[in-house]
Amino acid sequence: MSRIALYAGSFDPVTRGHLDLMLRSLVFVDTLVVAVATNPKKTSLFSAEERVRFILEATQDEPRIEVRGFDGLLVALAHEVGASMLIRGLRAVSDFEYEFQMALMNRHLAADLETVFMVPSLDTTYISSSMVREVARFGGDVSDLTHPTVVAALQTKFRYAQR
Numbered sequence: 001m002s003r004i005a006l007y008a009g010s011f012d013p014v015t016r017g018h019l020d021l022m023l024r025s026l027v028f029v030d031t032l033v034v035a036v037a038t039n040p041k042k043t044s045l046f047s048a049e050e051r052v053r054f055i056l057e058a059t060q061d062e063p064r065i066e067v068r069g070f071d072g073l074l075v076a077l078a079h080e081v082g083a084s085m086l087i088r089g090l091r092a093v094s095d096f097e098y099e100f101q102m103a104l105m106n107r108h109l110a111a112d113l114e115t116v117f118m119v120p121s122l123d124t125t126y127i128s129s130s131m132v133r134e135v136a137r138f139g140g141d142v143s144d145l146t147h148p149t150v151v152a153a154l155q156t157k158f159r160y161a162q163r
Helices: 016-025 048-058 072-079 093-109 129-137 149-163
Strands: 004-009 031-037 064-072 085-089 114-118
Touching: 004 016, 016 031, 016 085, 016 114, 031 048, 031 072, 031 129, 048 064, 048 149, 064 072, 072 093, 085 093, 093 114, 129 149
Parallel strands: 004 031, 004 085, 031 064, 085 114
Antiparallel strands: none
């Protein structure tokens, strides 16, 4: 029986930190399903389809990673894909309170689903999607923070925005 984990987020855009957690989680699972969330509370820079495509391109050399969009309850998707655990990243103590509350709610909704918290590697701890967007918006170099496909998309997006 294979171990399947689910790693969900908005990934707007996917960063080297996200990719680091995806690849490192494969040490203890056979398949990682990356779920690109549509959050009605947020206005995304990229569409869900674009974000899925970026992750597919960035992980194309790893066949154990599947990518899909979703917009419902995470626990429902976890049961649909047969996941037994949720992967969540913690960059700082400030992330913990929200993530802890979400883990408890997910446990309430699905007691058979475990949440596993992972910390990023030291060289990606400071990277966040919002920081990547902000640096790119003002013309800064984000090539070491995200995948080349995302870098190109950010340059195109903000070139148009500045006209």
